Amino acid sequence: MANSPSNNDTSQKEMFKLLKIFGLTSLGLVLVLSLFNGHRANNSGEDPTFKIKDAGLLFFYNLRRIDYQVQRLTEAKIEIYTHSSFEKDSTQNTLLLDLILNKNKQTAFLYMKPQGVFLKSESLKLRNGKLPNQETLTLNIGTADRHIHLEASKKIIQWLQQEEGFVEVFSNNKWNNLFQNKNQKEAFNATFIDFLKITANK
Known part of the structure; x- marks a missing residue:
């Protein structure tokens, strides 16, 4: 039996919530890593x-x-x-x-x-x-x-x-x-x- 409209709405809301959490987590991770940008290992081959x-x-x-x-x-x-x-x-x-x-x-x-x-x-x-x-x-x-x-x-x-x-x-x-x-x-x-x-x- 096909999913009812209410079930589809619930699934879409849950998917949206997961994407939102994932996006915010990724953004936070990028910001945190940027603070330590100057302390990254040097893989460029150039002597700092x-x-x-x-x-x-x-x-x-x-x-x-x-x-x-x-x-x-x-x-x-x-x-x-x-x-x-x-x-x-x-x-x-x-x-x-x-x-x-x-x-x-x-x-x-x-x-x-x-x-x-x-x-x-x-x-x-x-x-x-x-x-x-x-x-x-x-x-x-x-x-x-x-x-x-x-x-x-x-x-x-x-x-x-x-x-x-x-x-x-x-x-x-x-x-x-x-x-x-x-x-x-x-x-x-x-x-x-x-x-x-x-x-x-x-």
Whole structure:
């Protein structure tokens, strides 16, 4: 026997109620997941360590860029920033830290660039000048691995931030102060901090 109109109405009401519950549940789930969007696992294959954050880049452009000299590689959409407090004399023996922005890939990274006689070396042997906890670091000149530059920069910053901390380089068969003046140390530190702000790293 065919269903009566009242039975059809009841079935339709129950179906409508189920769809409504399902829809509201789905919507609630989407909203909850969106709160944790920034904590999702990274499956894109890109390293978030070097990813530019819009707020950080805006801060850099508005407040910090004035302290840098910039070289632009227009076709590649790359900007290379060198802090103005670094020694401008290219014959000065020191280690520069460049901040490189790749606007095409929305990435930022650090690049340590030797200057003066250090350009002729295949590697630089560095150490912190604090005893008794002395550490050493060997930097291969010309390596393009951004992870190596970042980790080496972190180690140098750690040395510089110690009380009365300084960095030495082994040259001419003896250890010499790498940063000859306070401005160079401050420029290295400022560049590192600006990288952290641009990429929202801690």
